[in-house]
Amino acid sequence: MKRKRSIQYQMSALKIIFIGQILAWAFLSQSAIAEIQKNKAESQFSSVAGSGNYQKDLATRKKAARQQRRIIQNNDGDDIFGLTFGLQNTPCTRENFLKLRCFGLEETQVDSIFYCWRPAGGKLLDYGNFTEAELRTESPLWNKGKTQIDSKASYALLSQSMDIMIDFAHRNGKELFWSVRMNDVHDSTDPRLFSKWKTNHPQCLMGQKKDKFPFGAEAWSALDYTQSEVRDRMFSIAQKICSNYDIDGIELDFFRHPLLFKPQMFGQPITQEHCDMMTDLLRRIRRMTETVSANRNRPILIAIHIPDSIGYNKAIGLDLRQLLKEDLVDMVIGGGGYFRLEPWENLVSLGKEYDIPVYAGFDALNLQIAPNKGSLGEKLYNEAVQAWNAGVDGIYLFNCFSPRMDIWKKLGSLSILKKQGYDPGYQPYAIPDAGFEYFLKGGNKYFYAVRINAKRNIFIGSAIIEMQFPDSQYEIFYSLDGTEPNIASCRYQGPFAIDKTTTVTAQAFNKHGIKSWPSQQKFIKAQKILRPYDNELPAKMQRQPIGSEIKLNYDVPFFPKETQAALYLTMGDVDEQKEVQIFINNQGPLSPPKEIESPLRPLSAILSLPVGFIKPGKNQIRLVFANNLNGKTVGFYVDDAQVLLFF
Structure with a gap:
């Protein structure tokens, strides 16, 4: 009897333990489940890495990474977007699609096309959840109702466009990489680009539309990679693309845009813990690509597009040396974004240290508006010569899409470029006003x-x-x-x-x-430096009606008749001179100095004042928001305004 009770007690205890285990599994947190899934993926990779073919696969990948890429064309994907959303007003056919940016590249030096495919109406995060009905609804927002699209044909072409690009590239002996922007923030200012995923995951963003940040380009809609949901979503999309398409590699574009974690938005430091999160994401992506590569018996390469500075990358959360040390990337593209920080020789040296190819990136749009003398072609020729002389493995070109330009036949060959009559004294364009401080507090110290x-x-x-x-x-x-x-x-x-x-x-x-x-x-x-006595600077004149003004009052001491006066201004967001008019004691208008034009960080310059504009005693200077440039600007701000007297 005692033995029977003992067995019953044991059975009851086992039932309690069993039920407890069930409850424990039932109440596992989402993060715990995700960790289990991640470990499962890691174990799958381990079986691949531990196989006898792994060293052979590794050698194959290294060889593929080192193949010739004279020119890499980055295509931002606006070709299929414009065609299927009715901006082109052209039938949605394969031929019309390829005419836009591909036909003409066949016999050029373009060896690789990096295609930024965003099949969900430009909204990558909605990949797999974009319908024909949504295409039909959203297209009038883009073409302003001028084009009635055939939604069935448009959606079919949009769905097939990645395969069409892969087929074009491979038929012509070129690589096709899928390019993913790791934090595209154009939706901060264009609500048409705001994804359903972001709407449903507001906690994964840097902030809300009403929020203002001192740094991080004020990009409230940027993804915050502190959130595991963000890292998991980006990994999931990459995994689906790699598994479903015959691509040669993926490009992780960290230059669109160079911000990853919320502290950067407030000018606070990014920690090693933040860097480790991104390194772990790259580990997961590498494990996944190696698994897919083994299954299809052909490597998938990983390229990263980054600011060309180890220090700057670390400051935004990318531990570049750790990524290279762990063999998590196969090639590095530096520059070709909003700014350039270092001589190309530094990036070349890094590539040699870790035995990976490096590419010099150029943004054709920024070069086109650069103050350097010459046409876009001449600037590109000179920039490319200096990059080739520094030892880069190839040229990466962004924001340059016409496939019939001569540059595609020349930029990839130093010998051809030298015959173009390049300028040995050409000073490369660093775009210093375009963002390293705008995105990152203290970013200028890496310049x-x-x-x-x-x-x-x-x-x-x-x-x-x-x-x-x-x-x-x-x-x-x-x-x-x-x-x-x-x-x-x-x-x-x-x-x-x-x-x-x-x-x-x-x-x-x-x-x-x-x-x-x-x-x-x-x-x-100067003999006298005068600041406004009853106005606090900086002062903003943004999102105000045209005609709004900032008033600054000065108390000017007596000065000799031959005195010259000037206004030393520090201003930001002045896109064009005509945006601002300056009145001094109701005399004017004067325009701000040309040197102060910059859509990003504040710049300083001196404005010489006509004789008689400044007088002893009370003086008032008004800075008026005079022109919104047809809606292209929301205003400007004034950091400082000093009256200078010279006698």
């Missing part, structure tokens, strides 16, 4: 240019000039007359004083003769 500093750019008496450079392997040389320095110029050995208006120009050189970007700063000596 390979000498930082020329004084307490103030405008001074009375004398000023102490100091210089800094981010690489100790370089020496700084400078001039005080505005001329470009060389290694025969004055060597910087420490702070020095100036006591008159001086233009300081500096450049850094290393022992191999590689030079930094040139830096120039004008320091102005």
Whole structure:
């Protein structure tokens, strides 16, 4: 009897344990389930990596990574988007699709096409959840109702477009990579691009539309990769693309846009823990691509498109050295976005250290508007020559889509470019006003240019000039007359004083003769420096009606008759001079200096004032929002406005 009770107790205990296990599994958190799924994927990869064919597969991948890519064309996918949404007003056929950006590339130096395929109306995150009905509903928002699309034909072509691109590339002996923008934020300003996924996952975004951030390009709609849901969604989409399409590789584009974690939006530091999250995401993607590669017996390569600076990448959350050390990427593209930070030789050296190919990226749109002399073709030729001379493995071109341009037959060959009559003294364009500080607080410290500093750019008496450079392997040389320095110029050995208006120009050189970007700063000596007495600066004139104004009041002391007056302005978001009109004591209007134009970070410049505009006593300066450039701008802001007197 006792034995029977003992057995019953044991059975009851086992039932309790069993029920407890069931309940434990039933109440597992989503993160725990995700971890189990992730571990399952890792174990699947381990079986691949542990197979006898893995070393052979690795050698095949390394060989594929090293194949010739003279020119990589990045196609942003707007061809299929414009055609299927009725912006082209052309029948949705395979031939019309390929005419836009492909026909003409067949016999060129383009060896690889990186195709940014976003089949859900430009909204990648809705991949697999975009319907013909949504295409029919959304197309009038884009073509303004001017085109009545055949939604059935449009949706069919949109669905087939990736296979069409792959077929075109492979038929013509070219690679086709799927290019994914890791944090495209165009939807921050264009609600038509805002995805259903983002609508349903507001906690995965940097903020809300009403939020204003000092950094991170004010991109409230950017994905916050701190959230595991974001990392899982991007991994899931990559996995589906790699599994369903015969692509040669994937490009993870971290330059669209260079922000990953919320602290960056507030100017706060990104930690190693943040970097580890991205490294782990890349590990998962590598495991997945290796598994798919083994199943299809052909490698899928991983390319990353990044800012061309190890330090800058680390500051936004990408531990580049760790990625390369763990063999998580097969090729690196630097530059070709909103800015460039270093000489190409630095990226080439990194590639040699880890035995991976590196490519020099160029944004044709930014080069087209750059102040450098010459046509777009001439600028590209000169930029490419310098990149080839530095030792890059190829040229990557973004925002350049016409397939019938001559550049596709020339940029990929240094010998051909040298016959074009390139300029040996050409100064490459770094686009310094276009974003490294706009996206990242302190981003300018990664820019390979000498930082020329004084307490103030405008001074009375004398000023102490100091210089800094981010690489100790370089020496700084400078001039005080505005001329470009060389290694025969004055060597910087420490702070020095100036006591008159001086233009300081500096450049850094290393022992191999590689030079930094040139830096120039004008320091102005004035007898009087006056700031507004009852107005707080900075002041914003944004999202206000045309005609709105900022009023600044000054108390000006008596000055001699021969005195000259000027206005030293620091302003931002001035897209064109005509956006702003300046009135001084109701006299004017005057335009701000041309040098102050910049759609991004604030710039400073001096505006010389006509005689009689400034007088002793009370003075008022008004900065008026005069023109919204047909809706292209929402206004400007003023960081500083100083009245200068010279006598």
